[in-house]
Amino acid sequence: MGRRRHETCPMLAGPPPAPLAVALRGLCPRCGARGLFQGLASFASRCRACGLDFAAFNVGDGPAAFLILIVGGVITGLAIALELSASPPFWVHVLLWVPLAAIAVIGSLRVAKGLLLALEYRQSAREGRIAEREG
Numbered sequence: 001m002g003r004r005r006h007e008t009c010p011m012l013a014g015p016p017p018a019p020l021a022v023a024l025r026g027l028c029p030r031c032g033a034r035g036l037f038q039g040l041a042s043f044a045s046r047c048r049a050c051g052l053d054f055a056a057f058n059v060g061d062g063p064a065a066f067l068i069l070i071v072g073g074v075i076t077g078l079a080i081a082l083e084l085s086a087s088p089p090f091w092v093h094v095l096l097w098v099p100l101a102a103i104a105v106i107g108s109l110r111v112a113k114g115l116l117l118a119l120e121y122r123q124s125a126r127e128g129r130i131a132e133r134e135g
């Protein structure tokens with residue numbers, strides 16, 4: 001597997017970061033600079049270091065519905081288990097599961113979106129479509 005050099009871009013010293021590093025640390029998939037995410041789980045418009053247009057990657061919120069179902073299932077299971085074993089008052093459930101669900105959804109959404117963007121970047125880069133300008 002030959003690793004192609006990015007001779008077109010002077011910003012790049014080495015190979016792009018691994019998709020998992022992009023997802024977990026919010027790195028630019030091309031140059032590895034921080035700042036992929038602008039909000040909790042939304043991308044910045046472009047990389048501040050190399051100018052890669054993050055908006056061009058159509059990751060969307062595809063993983064959101066899927067992740068909410070998974071997180072919802074896990075949280076519900078945990079809530080039922082807690083209720084059956086300890087039967088705490090209702091406010092304990094609210095205090096526990098509402099923030100936990102929010103954190104779990106946002107966290108997993110960040111990772112999923114970052115991973116998708118990184119994989120899409122690699123795919124596009126290999127096919128040489130990344131330099132194409134769109135509207």
Ligand SMILES: [Zn+2]
Nearest residue numbers: 028031047050
């Ligand atoms: Zn960059």
